[in-house]
Amino acid sequence: MLDRLALIPAFLGISAICMATTARPTPNPAVDTLIRDGVALFDAGDLAGARVKLEAALAIEPANITALFELSYTHMAAKSLDPCLKTTAAGLALDSPMRAGFFVMRGSCLSDGGRLDEAIRTFRQGLDGAPRDPMLNYNIAIALLRHGDKAAAAEHLERAVLGKPDHRSALYTLGLLREEMGQKAAAVGVLLRFMMLEPTGERAGKAAGTLLATFESAVKKTGEGSYEISVPTAEQKESMLGMSLAISAAATVVADPDLPLKTEAQKKVDGLGGFVQIAGETNREEIDATLWKIALEPLVALDRAGLWDPFGHRMLAATGNEESLTWLAAHPAEVTKLDEYLQRER
Secondary structure (H helix, E strand, O other), X not given: OOOHHHHOOOOOOHHHHHOOOOOOOOOOHHHHHHHHHXXXXXXOOOHHHHHHHHHHHHHHOOOOHHHXXXXXXXXXXXXXXXXXXXXXXXXXXXXXXXXXXXXXXXXXXXXXXXXXXXXHHHHHHHHHHOOOOHHHHHHHHHHHHHHOOHHXXXXXXXXXXXXXXXXHXXXXXXXXXXXXXXXXXXXXXXXXXXXXXXXXXXXXXXXXXXXXXXXXXXXXXEEOOEEEEOOOHHHHHHHHXXXXXXXXXXXOOOOOOOHHHOOHHHHHHHHHHHHXXXXXXXXXXXXXXXXXXXXXXXXXXXXXXXXXXXXXXXXXXXXXXXXXXXXXXXXXXXXXXXXXXXXXXX
């Protein structure tokens, strides 16, 4: 379910958006109360009650953009296609800063109604007026994935994160998609960035498991003391990252004379840290600029802040790794520093 606030332009304060209206000469307290009551009912799970209140508000003020917005959102949540199309059309007929949100809701209703091609056209129409809008880019990406267009979906997911750097769902989907497309270094980088924002939960566990499997696949043992590293051919402009991924993976098993003294978890933490360190030292021309901006730059900053160990062990802990869970319990001060750093960065 789309977050209501995610559909509101960032430059508008919540108090301003709550009662935003087109061509409204004077406030109407009765209408404002009906809208607030409708939102409260929606938040309590009473969609039918919310619809009654919002429709009553529109009966008094048909051009009240907030009532149209909230009623569209209610129809979308209820998966009521025709009413959703009617109210979003009314909202789009008005000049307001909420147009992108109406396009998102309209496209989502069409997609939920099985009209995928129309949904994609609707999202594109919205993007014509707001090409950087994170929710439009994210939702067209999901529709394009359902349509089978992975490359275009990846581009829109990147734009969603560029517009909203903490867009966790876009990062999560993009990381899994990059792995599926064979772009392993990009997948590892994006999923690590996702883990900075969402370190626990079901998605964190899947992200951590995927990035670890991808990382470990970059090297394999071919004999006693013999290893083979693999640089994926699908890395495109990330060729140097592909090499750094492979070298870092190999280093976890063959290069460090102190490895026997380390736990298996610490080896993985160090290996992934090595990948990030190499990325930070690589010529920027060798790295895709968007990948650097949305994932690698914040990861390099985290490493240079001296917080890679607590971050890496927390990432491993998301998979249930007992060694990392033990490490985290034994280093509460470092975990606190990590939390404080991540909170500031958000």
